[in-house]
Amino acid sequence: MSRGVDRKAHWTKAPRALSRRERLAREQGTITKDRGGRLSVALVYPNSYYIGMSNLGMHSVYSLLNGYKDVVCERVFLDNESLLSLESRRPLADFDVIAFTVSYELDYFNVVNILKESGLPLYTADRNDSYPLIIAGGACITANPMPLSPFFDCLCIGEAEVIIPAMLETVCRGEDRLAELAKLPGIYVPQHYSGRPVVRQWLKNLDDFMAASVVLTPDTELESLYLIEVERGCGWGCRFCLVNSLFCPLRYHSIEKLLQKAQEGLKYRKRIGLVGPAVSAHPQGEEMLHGVREMGAGFSLSSLRISPLSDTLLDEVVKGGIKTLTLAPEAGSQRLRDVINKRITEEDVLRAVSEAAAKGIKQLKLYFMIGLPTETEDDISKLIELVTGCKEAVDRAEGGCRLVINISPFIPKPWTPFQWLPMAELPVLNRRLKRIKKDLQVKGVKVKSESLAWSHVQGVLARGDEKIAAILADMEDVSLAGWRKACEKQQFNTDYYTLEKWDTAQKLPWEILDIGVSRNRLIDEMKRAVS
Numbered sequence: 001m002s003r004g005v006d007r008k009a010h011w012t013k014a015p016r017a018l019s020r021r022e023r024l025a026r027e028q029g030t031i032t033k034d035r036g037g038r039l040s041v042a043l044v045y046p047n048s049y050y051i052g053m054s055n056l057g058m059h060s061v062y063s064l065l066n067g068y069k070d071v072v073c074e075r076v077f078l079d080n081e082s083l084l085s086l087e088s089r090r091p092l093a094d095f096d097v098i099a100f101t102v103s104y105e106l107d108y109f110n111v112v113n114i115l116k117e118s119g120l121p122l123y124t125a126d127r128n129d130s131y132p133l134i135i136a137g138g139a140c141i142t143a144n145p146m147p148l149s150p151f152f153d154c155l156c157i158g159e160a161e162v163i164i165p166a167m168l169e170t171v172c173r174g175e176d177r178l179a180e181l182a183k184l185p186g187i188y189v190p191q192h193y194s195g196r197p198v199v200r201q202w203l204k205n206l207d208d209f210m211a212a213s214v215v216l217t218p219d220t221e222l223e224s225l226y227l228i229e230v231e232r233g234c235g236w237g238c239r240f241c242l243v244n245s246l247f248c249p250l251r252y253h254s255i256e257k258l259l260q261k262a263q264e265g266l267k268y269r270k271r272i273g274l275v276g277p278a279v280s281a282h283p284q285g286e287e288m289l290h291g292v293r294e295m296g297a298g299f300s301l302s303s304l305r306i307s308p309l310s311d312t313l314l315d316e317v318v319k320g321g322i323k324t325l326t327l328a329p330e331a332g333s334q335r336l337r338d339v340i341n342k343r344i345t346e347e348d349v350l351r352a353v354s355e356a357a358a359k360g361i362k363q364l365k366l367y368f369m370i371g372l373p374t375e376t377e378d379d380i381s382k383l384i385e386l387v388t389g390c391k392e393a394v395d396r397a398e399g400g401c402r403l404v405i406n407i408s409p410f411i412p413k414p415w416t417p418f419q420w421l422p423m424a425e426l427p428v429l430n431r432r433l434k435r436i437k438k439d440l441q442v443k444g445v446k447v448k449s450e451s452l453a454w455s456h457v458q459g460v461l462a463r464g465d466e467k468i469a470a471i472l473a474d475m476e477d478v479s480l481a482g483w484r485k486a487c488e489k490q491q492f493n494t495d496y497y498t499l500e501k502w503d504t505a506q507k508l509p510w511e512i513l514d515i516g517v518s519r520n521r522l523i524d525e526m527k528r529a530v531s
Contacts, residue, residue, distance in 0.1 A: 018219060020080070020084070020086060026217050026219060027217045028268060031073070033066070033072040035072050037070070038071055038072045039068075039070060039071045039097065039172055040090075040094070040095045040096045041072070041074070041098075042073075042074055042075075042098045043073050043076065044076045044100045044114060045058050045101055046078055046100060046102060046111045047078050048077060049080070049086075049220075050219060050220055050221060051220075052077050053215065053217055053219070054221040055103060056229060057103065058101055059211070059213055059215065061099070062215070064160060064161060064164055065164065070172070071168065074086060074087040075087065078110050078114065083114060091119075092114075092132070093119055097133045097171060098132045098134045098135070100114075100135070100136040100152075101138040102136055103138050106457070106458055106461070107140075108140075108147060108148060108461055109472065109478045111472075112473060112475070115134070115151060123469075124150065124151060124152060124153050125191070133153050135155065135156065135167075136148060136156065137156035139242070142157050142158055142200060143414045143510065144462065144463075144509065145510070146465045146509045146510060147468035147469060147472070149188070149469070151469060153178055153191075155187075155188045155189075155190075156186060157186045157187070157198050157513055158199075158201030159201055162186065162202060163187065166184050166185075167184060185201055186200060188512070188513070193512065197513055198512060198513050199516075200514065200515045202248075203251075204251075206231070206232065206251045207253055210253065211228075212227060212264075213226045213227045213265065213268070213273075216268050226266070226269040227275050228253075228258060228262060228272060228275065229253065229276060230253060230274045230288070231250065231251060231252040231253065231277070234277040234278045234281075235250045235278075236305070236343060237525075238342055239339075239417040239525055239526070239529050240340055240369070240410060240412075240413070240416060242414070242415060242416055245416065245515055245517040247277070248516060255282075255287060255288050259291045259292065263295060266295060266296070266297055271297060271299060272297050273299070273302070274299055274300065274301050277302075278305055280301065280313060281305055285313060286310065289313065289317065290316055292320065299321070300320075301317065301322065304317070304325060304326065306329065306344045314356065318359045322361070324364075325364055325365070326365040326367065327349070327353070327367070329366060329367070329386065330368060331375075331379065332386045332387070333378065333383070334346060335379070336372055336374070339373060339529045339530070349390065350389055350393055353390045353393050354394075354396070357394045360399055361401055362399075362400065362401055363402045363404060364390075364404070365406060366403070368387075369409065370383075370407055370409055370432050370436070371423055371424030371428070371432070373410070373529065374530055377432075383436065384435075384440060388440075391443055391444065405440060406448050406449070407436060407448070407449040407450070409424070410423060410424070411458055412462065413462055414463065415510070415522070417522045417523075417525035419463070419508065420502040422498065422499045422501050423456065426456060429452045430452055433449055437449075457480070457483055460498055463497045463509070465509035467492065471483070471490055474486040
């Protein structure tokens with residue numbers, strides 16, 4: 001499971017091509033309705049079926065929309081045959097509403113290509129009420145809707161459970177729909193923007209809507225799991241992470257509801273996937289894991305914090321059948337962990353690794369970032385030393401545990417204390433990654449990394465404004481060469497978005513929103529970090 005909005009930034013195709021009929025035949029829980037007299041919604045995930053059906057948000061919105069008797073919602077994925085809906089094989093132009101859920105910046109290219117292939121006018125300014133209403137939501141849209149805003153009639157800022165009911169009522173009335181939608185909380189309508197901040201909407205009581213798997217299929221990354229949301233938000237305050245602001249305040253599902261949903265999930269799968277940015281931090285985490293295990297189920301965790309990590313909780317993890325554990329030190333030196341406000345020590349990391357290996361975990365994945373603000377070569381040396389210490393701890397356990405290191409470049413994200421700060425230059429990132437790989441691979445540690453060049457593209461998209469739309473529209477193919485060619489054609493300076501430190505006095509592109517986070521607090525945290 002993804003560690004959150006800052007991670008998995010790539011697009012991919014399904015491992016093997018399946019026909020629509022084959023896909024549907026392998027599904028449990030597919031919702032099909034007669035379209036007669038109902039509002040029809042095409043729910044689009046701008047990536048492959050394999051990735052999209054692993055996304056719990058996709059399941060939640062599909063269930064929520066189909067929960068209305070007067071609405072029929074069908075799914076569309078990047079690799080659908082001719083971009084036809086999965087359930088009824090209808091083209092996008094046949095729907096009343098086309099709703100995109102956008103979780104990763106690099107999927108912006110897929111969003112634009114899907115709109116182009118639909119045959120509909122690409123820009124909202126070229127469409128009228130005779131066309132489907134084209135909307136978008138998801139983590140990327142809530143963080144910064146501006147790069148995609150010229151393509152969409154309206155964009156949803158916040159959580160779907162709160163926004164959808166009033167939106168559906170307005171759309172069904174059908175009168176002057178964009179002007180009416182612009183009056184709703186959490187809806188940004190570019191053509192009717194009044195200048196007042198669009199306020200992010202969030203669900204106050206998570207138990208009012210239990211997000212869990214709806215359609216079960218073997219053709220996903222998480223085929224063996226029944227997914228259940230445990231919590232939203234995170235209270236640890238890492239300064240690079242968008243989750244702290246995008247999903248604040250931190251909210252948990254009650255243990256009663258979680259166990260009830262887990263029992264229901266056992267009808268479909270033998271393992272329960274517990275999802276959230278900090279699952280192990282649930283106030284009744286140990287009781288939750290024990291309760292799931294007592295049902296006879298195994299489980300998987302999307303996240304496990306290094307500290308606090310109790311011996312009891314680790315025992316439950318191992319008894320639950322987890323063989324691979326993911327931990328995130330993020331930085332190698334204590335100085336740099338203090339800069340990012342990680343609030344763990346080297347001793348915490350070594351203790352967690354040692355205990356996990358001793359208890360029988362077969363693979364440990366450690367996540368680190370390079371290019372963090374103020375990072376030096378000494379910080380890279382400390383990272384190598386820390387991983388070396390972890391490898392020695394794993395080897396001492398003699399349990400056959402394998403250590404894998406994942407390296408991601410730092411990318412400044414909106415609504416974080418680091419939103420004003422630049423990325424490291426590409427040659428610096430390449431040199432540091434090459435050094436890490438060289439020094440660790442000889443010690444028997446596998447090092448994986450994301451594309452550094454694409455991370456700079458992601459940085460442009462993350463801190464982008466409406467100017468980005470022209471680049472996306474002009475791209476002839478989704479490649480680095482295609483990106484550079486489109487930027488050159490538009491005389492677009494990408495360095496401004498990735499390599500320049502921004503003045504805290506300037507208004508940022510995404511500050512047309514009210515996300516619920518104090519600007520002054522973010523500035524104070526940034527100054528505290530770099531001082």
